[in-house]
Amino acid sequence: MSKLLLIAYDPADGLQGAGFAQKLGLPFDLLCLTGVAPTDVGAERALSAGLDEVPPADALASGLSGVAGGYTHLAAVSAMRSKDVLARLAGLLDAAMVTDVIAIESPSVFKRPIVAGSIIATVEVLATPVVLTVRPAAFGTPNLGGASVAESVALAGSGTAKRLSISARGGARPDLTQAKVVVSGGRPLKDAATFESVIGGLADALGGAAGATRAAVDSGIAPNELQVGQTGKIVAPELYIAAGVSGSTQHMAGIKDSKLIVAINKDPDAPIFDNADLGLVADLYDAIPEIRAKLGR
Ligand SMILES: Cc1cc2nc3c(=O)[nH]c(=O)nc-3n(C[C@H](O)[C@H](O)[C@H](O)COP(=O)(O)OP(=O)(O)OC[C@H]3O[C@@H](n4cnc5c(N)ncnc54)[C@H](O)[C@@H]3O)c2cc1C
Incomplete structure (x- = not known):
């Protein structure tokens, strides 16, 4: 059977x-x-x-x-x-x-x-x-x-690899693949500290996880485990906020099951607007502090 x-x-x-x-x-x-x-x-x-x-x-x-x-x-x-x-x-x-x-x-x-x-x-x-x-x-x-x-049930297995240590970044944030809210940033986030304060800060304010594009990961702006997309993690949150993300097919492949996609991009012709439910044509460095200030109130 x-x-x-x-x-x-x-x-x-x-x-x-x-x-x-x-x-x-x-x-x-x-x-x-x-x-x-x-x-x-x-x-x-x-x-x-x-x-x-x-x-x-x-x-x-x-x-x-x-x-x-x-x-x-x-x-x-x-x-x-x-x-x-x-x-x-x-x-x-x-x-x-x-x-x-x-x-x-x-x-x-x-x-x-x-x-x-x-x-x-x-x-x-x-x-x-x-x-x-x-x-x-x-x-x-x-x-x-x-x-x-x-x-x-007992699992009795043997392997040829031994784990020497394990480290996780991202502190108390929820797991990307299970988070109800994901805030992702792309290449314009400049460096790791900026990514953490701008993207990580908004993710924390919303009780969500931080994600990143491959361009951000390849530039050392965000850690590898935060990559979302075809060659990264597949996410399906209630709310996905993409800030400074162009909307490449490879990135969109990882987020298309999200319930609500919000894009913040200063280029009105950015492809992400074709797939976003809500689009904000704005500089993320203006928009995100404003959103956080409103959330704070
Ligand atoms: C085989 C393969 C697999 C790949 N897998 C993945 C994957 O899993 N995930 C992934 O993400 N990519 C993947 N890529 C890479 C993908 O093709 C894109 O290069 C990448 O997603 C682009 O990242 P980005 O949007 O951060 O950068 P960019 O393409 O550089 O876009 C940056 C965007 O930010 C906007 N912007 C700039 N400054 C500001 C500002 N101050 N405020 C607001 N907006 C601003 C720009 O208008 C632009 O739209 C893959 C590529 C290949 C070939």
């Missing part, structure tokens, strides 16, 4: 993926790597691995391969961390993999964007197991209710 294992890094990740799991329509178990798996999302079993820290990708993939038996589908929310692990898991299981799923036609036919989102491919998987990463914004929030059986 077909069954899905939804793999989540933490409970919030599990809730995000559960919308997909419910739409797939197969019975599923939810495995939470850290924290306690939610029991009210319609999973048959809420499995908690109880890890304090997620191990490096090869060890985690090895551990997951040990619990993958019996599942025809294994899925996680699309993110850098899950793509790294699930690709290895697919290799270990000799399974087909479909990344960035945005729609389900049947348990073996999925839709995914290619060429920076300008083409939607329909992919049929001819064998099981199949490993999937899914874009949660495409599937909405799960229906809560019902009680799953809560169980602990």
Whole structure:
């Protein structure tokens, strides 16, 4: 019988993926790597691995391969961390993999964007197991209710890499891929200190995350992990504010699931205005302090 294992890094990740799991329509178990798996999302079993820290990708993939038996589908929310692990898991299981799923036609036919989102491919998987990463914004929030059986599960894997240290920038800001508000800045932010005070400051005032274009990252204005777009993170916030962002197809590929896109650009012909819900033709160094002053009031 077909069954899905939804793999989540933490409970919030599990809730995000559960919308997909419910739409797939197969019975599923939810495995939470850290924290306690939610029991009210319609999973048959809420499995908690109880890890304090997620191990490096090869060890985690090895551990997951040990619990993958019996599942025809294994899925996680699309993110850098899950793509790294699930690709290895697919290799270990000799399974087909479909990344960035945005729609389900049947348990073996999925839709995914290619060429920076300008083409939607329909992919049929001819064998099981199949490993999937899914874009949660495409599937909405799960229906809560019902009680799953809560169980602990041990992941015993071995890897060839050892994590020596881990560091995160951005302090207490929410994770970019899960934030309800994202404020992004582009090349005109000049340097890291300006980016942090102008973009970071507005993000903090709105309780959101800071993001950046690749041009800003390549110029050393913003850290690599803040890059949004085709080769960065895919975001889907309620509100996306792009300040000094031209609106390249590669950047737009990462933000098109945002509910409301607000662009601040001093060039009225900037391409971002073609895709923004609200546009402000203004110098960001005038507009953002003014917005912050109004928010303060
Ligand atoms: C294979 C490939 C993958 C890529 N992947 C990504 C990706 O994932 N993400 C990504 O972002 N890019 C990506 N890029 C790069 C992308 O093509 C663009 O070069 C990049 O997005 C441009 O960044 P930008 O908008 O910050 O810079 P620019 O194109 O330089 O635009 C700056 C904008 O700021 C405006 N501006 C200037 N000063 C001000 C001011 N004071 N106030 C208000 N507005 C101002 C200008 O009018 C302009 O529109 C990729 C490119 C390639 C080839």
